[in-house]
Amino acid sequence: MRLLHYINPLFAGITILVLSAFCIKNPFESKNTKRFQIEGLAQGTTYSITYYSDSESVKKPRIDSIFSELDQSLSIYNPNSIISQFNESDAGVEIDKHFYNVVRKSLEIHKATDGAFDITVYPLVRAWGFGNERVSIIPDSAEIQSLMPCIGSEKLRLSHSRLEKSLPCVKIDVNGIAQGYSVDVMADFLESNGITDYLVEIGGEIRVKGKKHPENTPMSIGIETPSENAFSSTGIRQVIQVPAGAVTTSGSYRNFRKVGSRRISHIIDPKTGYSASTEIISVTVIAKDAITADGYDNALLLMGLKHSMKLMKKHKNLHAYFIYQKPDGSIADTTTAGFSKFLKP
Amino acid sequence: MAAQSNSRRQFIATGLTAAGLSVISNPLFAARPKAADKIRLGIIGTGSRGAGLCTLIKEMPDIALVACCDTIPENLQKGLSLAEKGAKGYSDYRKLLDDKSLDAVIIATPLYLHYPMAVAAIQAGKHIYLEKSMTYDIPQAIDLVKKVNASKLVFQIGYQYRYYGLYHRVKEIIKENWLGKITHFECQYNRNSNWRFPVKDPKMERQINWRMYREYCGGPLSELCAHEIDVVNYLVDSHPLKVVGLGGINYWKDGRDTYDNIRTVYDYPGGVKASVTSVLSNAYNGYSIRILGDKATVEILRDKAYIYTESTNNAKGTVDGVTGATLAVTTQGKGVEVAYGKAGEESLEPTVYALQDFVKCIKDKKQPISNVETGRDGSIAIHMGNAAADTEAVQIWKPEYSV
Known part of the structure; x- marks a missing residue:
């Protein structure tokens, strides 16, 4: 899932992110558990943290300071961030623990997805106009070819304190995974404050644990129906309940550029240099943590349905739900074997 | 120093003239339409809107603005200053319409004049670009439809949007x-x-x-x-x-x-x-x-x-969170x-697109x-x-x- 820090004029203007459960006071509830909600803006999107606790042990300023710490490390829109320094460097930079965690996981998923997920895709992302600057033209094949030598995670070398690159033109973009990581950081922060019932959501990426109170029922997560065009409102296509874990979605339906009648997706294939064009419209992944789910969802979108299903068979702890377009143009959905047990009864 | 920059300026001017001449003399470089292919246009009314149109037309290679008409001398001068060299000026629009060499006219006058001028222009066989709104009253609007449909002229109203x-x-x-x-x-x-x-x-x-x-x-x-x-x-x-x-x-x-x-x-x-x-x-x-x-x-x-x-609201009722792109x-x-x-x-x-289409309609004989x-x-x-x-x-x- 990408962080969106600038407006593509064609972005969907869709509104509902979180429909909070109503807080109903039940006089017969024995525990004194209350619902707390923190909402705000971060990483170019909205976030919402809901937790159930006896006291307001986590407040907004603390959450926002964690966001700013993450930003300092991972935001390509912040010219002083570690990632920006790395991209500007010739050989590499010193890194912090967030940067290490994200790059380490990225390299792991790169390997597991046979290179479909690749953070070194950034020069291509920029050329296609999805980087930190707008471009008005689309790149030609010569430009794409000239960038291909800079692409490939094997050009990175990671240690706990440094990230090195083998060519100066290697630049990375962790937007496909950093939002999931941020969700995990927030969830871990809640847990370190003794909170066991919560739902953290940043830009549609979620981590959830426990139940809501006083109802003592599982929390429900809606999977958005992809919109057929950039602006129409979406509804909920499926509702799932995950006792403890993460749910993320990657879709080509919201972040794209339109050139003539062509839609150019923001997900660029690191192997070809061109925008992904598979039948998958949206893929939702359930995993134990959000960094894993978020890293895989982009890769699956790029790999297409057949390869995705094959890959998922190898990963028993990952579950996926796909909305895709059939050759006749109609929209259908399918899931991996393990996904259906999460569907709300 | 001054002399130097002066001579330098002269050199540039001479160079430009030479370049300009070579363009004209070499037909391979004739990117602009020849005079004969241009629409010969007259404009009736060169007040604020009319002069605005003249300014846009000046940059349009398919149109030669060769006649202007306005009853107010300052307006007429303004129009002529934006028209082709040697363009004719009139204070009486009927005289402008008498000019057989004109293919088309723009009418950019106060509303009450639209109908009589448009009718006269139809009678004179000119294609017409009439500024909005079309007519002063309803009977004129209905009658103008009949008159235009009876002619084979292009008749466009200046609704550029x-x-x-x-x-x-x-x-x-x-x-x-x-x-x-x-x-x-x-x-x-x-x-x-x-x-x-x-x-x-x-x-x-x-x-x-x-x-x-x-x-x-x-x-x-x-x-x-x-x-x-x-x-x-x-x-x-x-x-x-x-x-x-x-x-x-x-x-x-x-x-x-x-x-x-x-x-x-x-x-x-x-x-x-x-x-x-x-x-x-x-x-x-x-x-x-x-x-x-x-x-x-x-x-x-x-x-x-x-x-x-x-x-x-989503059909499945309230949920605690939504996952999506x-x-x-x-x-x-x-x-x-x-x-x-x-x-x-x-x-x-937007008016440039409207005028471009006017030219195209005249050339392709379309409404x-x-x-x-x-x-x-x-x-x-x-x-x-x-x-x-x-x-x-x-x-x-x-x-x-x-x-």
Whole structure:
């Protein structure tokens, strides 16, 4: 899932992110558990943290300071961030623990997805106009070819304190995974404050644990129906309940550029240099943590349905739900074997 | 030092002349159409709008502006200064129309003159680009349709927004059902000014500030809101069935007899309502059209449009969180800009597109998109709106209007 820090004029203007459960006071509830909600803006999107606790042990300023710490490390829109320094460097930079965690996981998923997920895709992302600057033209094949030598995670070398690159033109973009990581950081922060019932959501990426109170029922997560065009409102296509874990979605339906009648997706294939064009419209992944789910969802979108299903068979702890377009143009959905047990009864 | 830079300047000038000559003498470099291929155009009325048109035409390679007409000498001089070298100046439009070498004319005069001038131009066999709105009253509109249809001339009305990519895109969005069911249009064309031009000689007041007087035009509705009424007609592919309205002169009590505020509501087929407002004492969002659909709103401004999505509740009831493709924060509560035109392509003044199409229609012998029939519908709607405000009674579109 990408962080969106600038407006593509064609972005969907869709509104509902979180429909909070109503807080109903039940006089017969024995525990004194209350619902707390923190909402705000971060990483170019909205976030919402809901937790159930006896006291307001986590407040907004603390959450926002964690966001700013993450930003300092991972935001390509912040010219002083570690990632920006790395991209500007010739050989590499010193890194912090967030940067290490994200790059380490990225390299792991790169390997597991046979290179479909690749953070070194950034020069291509920029050329296609999805980087930190707008471009008005689309790149030609010569430009794409000239960038291909800079692409490939094997050009990175990671240690706990440094990230090195083998060519100066290697630049990375962790937007496909950093939002999931941020969700995990927030969830871990809640847990370190003794909170066991919560739902953290940043830009549609979620981590959830426990139940809501006083109802003592599982929390429900809606999977958005992809919109057929950039602006129409979406509804909920499926509702799932995950006792403890993460749910993320990657879709080509919201972040794209339109050139003539062509839609150019923001997900660029690191192997070809061109925008992904598979039948998958949206893929939702359930995993134990959000960094894993978020890293895989982009890769699956790029790999297409057949390869995705094959890959998922190898990963028993990952579950996926796909909305895709059939050759006749109609929209259908399918899931991996393990996904259906999460569907709300 | 001075001498040096002088000689340098001379050298550049000489160089340029030489280059210019070589271009003319070498037919391979003749990118601009030859004089014979150009539309020979005359313009009647070179006041503020007419001179504006002349400025745009100057940059258009397919048109040679070779005649200008205006009764006010300063206006005429202005027009001639923007026309081709050797262009002829007239104070009597009939003399201009007598010029057999002219292919086409633009009429950019006060509204009450549109009909007689257009009729004379048809009789003279000229293709016509007539500024909006089309006619002063309803009978003239109906009669002009007959006269144009009996001729084989291109007759275009200066509703340039029908040629503007922004409106094409909005129409496309509507067709693709992005807005859902459209129930209302809210149009305003407001300004915070007395809407007057300075008058040196008091005798010239009515000639210069003709917009202030009903004898010459329909006031804000015919001179400002006309565009918006035409846009609604264009977007719904229809014309209004009835209209109610209120108007008054409540702010600029300066001797004018056209309204300084008017608010009308037009009723279109299917119960679609279009409010059309002009207020001359407030300029917030001066020009705007909001299209209200049950899925989203489009707000059209001068050269931009924004779309605002309606929130809808999901069918499966309340959930605690929603997972989906990341939503840009800037799209929530704020409008998303509607993109139009080709990426990287320079956007031109809408009137340029309209004039380009006028040239094309003449060359291809086709009737324009903004034609005598759409012009008639606009003029009748304007007249009905003013009549509704004048009489404070509902005005109904009569079947004979559309024949």
